[in-house]
Each structure stands twice: as C-alpha cells, then as structure tokens.
Amino acid sequence: MWMLLSGAEEKRKANPRTYRLLLDSQKDERVVETIALDLHRTFPENIFFSSEDGLQRPLRNVLVAASLYNPDKGYSQGLNFIAGLLLLIVKDEENVFWLMDSLMNNILPDFYSPGMEAVRAEQELLGEIIRWKDRELHDHIQEVGVQWCLVGTKWFMCLFADVLPTETVLRIWDCLFFEGNKVLLRVSTLLILQNKERLMACNNFQEMVAEIQEVIKNPKSLNCHKLMKHCFKKLGSFPTTRIEKMRQECLMRVGEQ
Amino acid sequence: MAGRTGAQRPNGATQGKICQFKLVLLGESAVGKSSLVLRFVKGQFHEYQESTIGAAFLTQTVCLDDTTVKFEIWDTAGQERYHSLAPMYYRGAQAAIVVYDITNQDTFGRAKNWVKELQRQASPNIVIALAGNKSDLAQKRMVEYEEAQAYAEENSLLFMETSAKTAMNVNDIFLAIAKKLPKNEGGGPAPSRPGGVNLNSQQTQQSEGGCCK
Numbered sequence: 001m002w003m004l005l006s007g008a009e010e011k012r013k014a015n016p017r018t019y020r021l022l023l024d025s026q027k028d029e030r031v032v033e034t035i036a037l038d039l040h041r042t043f044p045e046n047i048f049f050s051s052e053d054g055l056q057r058p059l060r061n062v063l064v065a066a067s068l069y070n071p072d073k074g075y076s077q078g079l080n081f082i083a084g085l086l087l088l089i090v091k092d093e094e095n096v097f098w099l100m101d102s103l104m105n106n107i108l109p110d111f112y113s114p115g116m117e118a119v120r121a122e123q124e125l126l127g128e129i130i131r132w133k134d135r136e137l138h139d140h141i142q143e144v145g146v147q148w149c150l151v152g153t154k155w156f157m158c159l160f161a162d163v164l165p166t167e168t169v170l171r172i173w174d175c176l177f178f179e180g181n182k183v184l185l186r187v188s189t190l191l192i193l194q195n196k197e198r199l200m201a202c203n204n205f206q207e208m209v210a211e212i213q214e215v216i217k218n219p220k221s222l223n224c225h226k227l228m229k230h231c232f233k234k235l236g237s238f239p240t241t242r243i244e245k246m247r248q249e250c251l252m253r254v255g256e257q
Numbered sequence: 258m259a260g261r262t263g264a265q266r267p268n269g270a271t272q273g274k275i276c277q278f279k280l281v282l283l284g285e286s287a288v289g290k291s292s293l294v295l296r297f298v299k300g301q302f303h304e305y306q307e308s309t310i311g312a313a314f315l316t317q318t319v320c321l322d323d324t325t326v327k328f329e330i331w332d333t334a335g336q337e338r339y340h341s342l343a344p345m346y347y348r349g350a351q352a353a354i355v356v357y358d359i360t361n362q363d364t365f366g367r368a369k370n371w372v373k374e375l376q377r378q379a380s381p382n383i384v385i386a387l388a389g390n391k392s393d394l395a396q397k398r399m400v401e402y403e404e405a406q407a408y409a410e411e412n413s414l415l416f417m418e419t420s421a422k423t424a425m426n427v428n429d430i431f432l433a434i435a436k437k438l439p440k441n442e443g444g445g446p447a448p449s450r451p452g453g454v455n456l457n458s459q460q461t462q463q464s465e466g467g468c469c470k
Contacts, residue, residue, distance in 0.1 A: 034286065037286055037308075038286075038308050041306060041307050041308040043307075044303065044304075044306070044307060050305075077338075078310045081310070115338075115341060116338060116339070116342065147345070149342070149345050150312075150345065153311025154310040162307065206277075206316060
C-alpha cells in the first residue's frame with residue numbers, strides 16, 4: 001500500500017537496476033563506518049536487530065544505498081530507525097530503499113541535509129502552530145525559557161519511530177504516505193496540547209523540559225486510536241497554504257541565525 | 258525522570274545549600290556518552306545503547322559535605338551533523354564532560370576539538386572534564402593514558418578514564434566536577450529579577466559561575 005501511495009512503486013519500476021548498482025558501487029568508507037556504528041544501536045532490544053544474521057545486513061545495505069543515492073544528504077542518524085522499522089514491516093529491502101527515497105525526496109522537508117536547517121525550522125513551526133492554537137500554553141513555555149529548538153528533534157528526525165508505540169507510528173506513517181508531512185505537525189501539536197495541564201504546572205526550565213520529554217508517555221499519547229482521532233478532530237484545520245507560508249518564514253528565521 | 262524529586266526541599270528545612278548546575282556531554286558518536294549518563298543516573302548499562310537523536314535531558318543529585326549538587330544533564334547526539342545543534346546545549350552550561358573512546362584514536366582528536374570549541378565559545382568559567390571511556394577494553398587501547406593526561410593538564414581539564422560498563426570512575430568524575438564547581442553565592446554577576454527573588458527562575462540557572470539557593 002505504502003509503495004503505491006508514495007510513488008515508490010513507480011520509481012522502482014522506472015529504475016529496476018538502480019538499487020543493485022548502488023550496492024555494487026564504490027563506497028565512501030567513512031560513511032560506511034558511521035553507518036556501521038549505528039547497526040547495533042537501532043532497536044537493539046528487537047530480536048531481528050540483535051544479531052548480524054537478522055536485519056542488520058539489510059539495514060546497512062539500505063542506509064548505504066540511500067547515502068550514495070543522495071550525496072547531498074549523506075547519512076543522518078535518525079534514518080537508521082526509519083529504515084529499521086520499514087524493514088520490519090515491509091521486509092523487501094529494495095522496496096524499503098524506494099520508500100526511504102520517497103520520504104527523503106518527496107514527502108518530507110529536507111530534514112536530512114547536513115546543516116539540519118529544515119528540522120530546526122520545523123521545530124520553530126511547531127512553536128508557531130502552538131502559538132496559533134493555544135496562546136496561553138505557548139507563552140507559558142516561552143516564559144520558563146524553553147526554546148522550540150529543544151522540542152521534538154527526534155519526533156521529526158525519526159518520524160516518531162522509537163518515540164511512540166509501533167502501532168501508533170504505523171498509523172502516522174499511513175497518513176504520511178497518503179497525505180504528506182502535515183501529520184507530523186498534527187501529532188506533535190496534539191502531544192503538546194493534550195498535556196496542557198501538566199505543562200502549565202511547570203514553573204521552571206528543568207521541570208518543563210522534563211515534562212515535554214514525558215508527553216509521549218502520557219496514557220493519552222499511548223492510545224493509538226484516540227490519538228489519531230484527536231489529531232484530526234480536536235485540532236481543527238491545518239490549511240496547507242498557511243502551514244507552508246509559516247514554514248517558509250521559519251526557514252528564513254533559522255537561516256538568519 | 259530519575260532524580261527529579263531529590264533536591265527540592267521547602268525553604269528553611271534544608272541542611273546546607275542546594276546548588277544546581279547545567280552539564281553537557283559532548284563527543285564523537287558511539288563513545289559512550291549516553292551510557293555514562295545512564296550509569297550515573299540509573300545505575301544501568303546496556304551493551305548496545307540506542308543512538309541518541311537530538312539530545313536527552315536528565316537530572317541527578319549528588320551530595321558533597323553540606324551541599325546538595327543537582328546536575329541538569331544534556332546528553333547530546335555525537336554524529337558530526339548534529340554539531341550545529343550543540344551550542345544550544347552548551348550555552349550557559351557550567352560544566353561539560355567531553356568523552357572519547359580509549360580504543361579509537363580519532364575520537365580523541367574529536368574530543369580535543371570539542372575542548373577547543375568550549376574554551377572559545379562556552380561560558381568562560383566552564384568546568385571541563387575529559388573522560389576516556391571504555392577502560393574495560395584496555396586490551397584494545399589506542400589512546401595512552403599518559404597522552405590524554407598530559408593533554409588534560411595542559412588545558413586544565415579534569416581527567417579520568419571511565420567505564421560505563423563496569424561503573425569505574427563514573428560517579429567519581431561527576432563528583433570531581435561537583436567539587437570543582439564554585440558553590441559560593443554570588444559567584445557571578447547576579448541577573449536582575451523583577452519582583453523579588455524567584456528561586457526557581459531560568460535566569461537563576463543561566464547565571465554565570467554556579468547558582469546556589
């Protein structure tokens with residue numbers, strides 16, 4: 001399903017030899033080494049990733065191929081968790097490669113570029129959306145001194161893989177492949193807003209940072225069905241043109257820093 | 258979050274002072290930064306610790322004579338591209354642990370770069386400790402103890418070889434930092450706070466040179 005929705009299927013058909021050629025080509029040893037460091041550190045408690053006979057080899061193949069196919073991006077930590085979860089679900093490593101390609105080049109903002117500007121902008125954008133949806137909470141978070149750049153790096157970089165329960169992540173990814181990247185902002189916004197009471201009770205920086213880290217563990221965040229329903233019903237509209245305009249402003253702001 | 262309930266006691270009921278310090282861990286990917294923090298905060302060790310994405314925030318409290326020192330710890334991601342995020346985490350930090358892996362010479366070089374950057378860009382009074390981690394793998398050693406110690410001395414760094422796996426020197430390095438941090442009140446320019454003294458304000462934490470309450 002994801003293959004069709006994302007356009008990955010088409011890409012694979014149009015480029016039937018690409019993946020094999022990438023695996024057979026000359027590799028940058030430094031990148032391969034960097035990737036190797038993360039193979040044992042991707043879902044280490046999952047039985048499929050705990051030994052080299054399992055999914056560690058396909059994981060390395062997919063990550064190396066993706067770094068070669070996207071030389072401007074290279075390898076970014078975070079991609080290991082995405083490829084890892086895709087491998088667990090999709091299994092066929094070439095399909096995983098093309099799904100990664102759709103994510104990196106079509107669906108997501110440029111999260112995996114070396115300067116990480118797009119991730120920082122997305123964090124600022126989350127702040128702007130919170131300001132728009134709940135001014136009081138936004139202002140309180142600002143008052144205790146927590147900047148948005150400290151919130152949600154992993155949420156965006158890993159698309160919630162290794163952040164929320166797998167069942168929930170898969171539902172989020174359904175939306176991601178089907179309707180695009182806005183769902184990441186919806187979920188992030190909801191995680192913050194539905195913990196308003198607890199966050200408003202934080203009176204200093206350290207309490208607030210700790211509490212924001214915990215929003216993903218709140219029972220409200222763990223109920224997959226409710227979380228997804230609230231994402232779309234409770235938050236109201238997220239008009240694409242408005243979000244895109246806000247995103248461009250955030251990108252400009254991050255670029256100026 | 259471990260350690261969040263420790264140090265806060267009602268005013269007047271405390272024996273001695275409570276100090277709060279921001280500490281950041283820096284170093285190359287997979288040298289054991291998260292493992293050192295996990296050992297220090299929770300007393301645990303995982304052979305394969307997940308890669309850190311972005312940064313993790315933890316707190317832990319240690320007692321020093323009549324002073325309770327509360328560390329607010331930022332455990333950062335090690336991959337080169339995350340370097341651009343690092344200033345957000347070391348800005349205003351009173352202490353840093355720069356970690357390398359004794360079995361990997363490159364990570365020692367990278368640690369030296371971190372030290373240079375901190376000396377140039379972090380708070381002027383920051384206490385920097387150098388940790389040569391994975392000392393349990395001494396048979397694969399590539400960085401000599403004496404070499405690192407000489408470098409640490411030249412640069413006035415605290416230095417220990419540590420092992421998150423065996424717990425060797427893990428508490429000790431945090432304690433050594435706690436001892437070296439200034440715990441006198443008014444150790445730096447006190448920020449002006451409107452409407453009296455807010456003991457828990459963020460400004461307090463960001464003040465230079467310690468923040469005893």
